[in-house]
Amino acid sequence: MPFIDLNSMGLEMNAALRADVAATPAILGVGVAAFLYLRRLDVLLLVAVNFVAAAVYSMTPFRFKERGLLGVLTAAIAQRTLPVIIAIQAMNAWDWTSQALRCARSRQAPTHERE
Numbered sequence: 656m657p658f659i660d661l662n663s664m665g666l667e668m669n670a671a672l673r674a675d676v677a678a679t680p681a682i683l684g685v686g687v688a689a690f691l692y693l694r695r696l697d698v699l700l701l702v703a704v705n706f707v708a709a710a711v712y713s714m715t716p717f718r719f720k721e722r723g724l725l726g727v728l729t730a731a732i733a734q735r736t737l738p739v740i741i742a743i744q745a746m747n748a749w750d751w752t753s754q755a756l757r758c759a760r761s762r763q764a765p766t767h768e769r770e
Contacts, residue, residue, distance in 0.1 A: 681706055692745065701741045708733035 685706060692698040711717040712729045720726040743749060 681710075695745070698741060698745050701737060701744060705733060705737040705741060708737065 685702065688702045689699060692702075708729055712719050712726065712733060719729040
């Protein structure tokens, strides 16, 4: 997808408009989650925590991405761990079967062979 230069088209975006445009997908995401999981406060809480973790990763005054290990941990939690936890919690998949399969899969030897 090519980069669209708004300045060359005579359109300029100030900082407030850029922030609004950047925040729109997050607001829509929270709105959709709130609609779909209105009666599941646990899922909504996890979604909110995920958005906060993603926001503080790069928002001033926190800007954890410039703080070494704290930035790495925040990014890992917001981008990898919490989305998986949200999906499992939303599907009520915390039963013994899923945990047994997860443990069995983690103990399996790799199936690929080196040549």
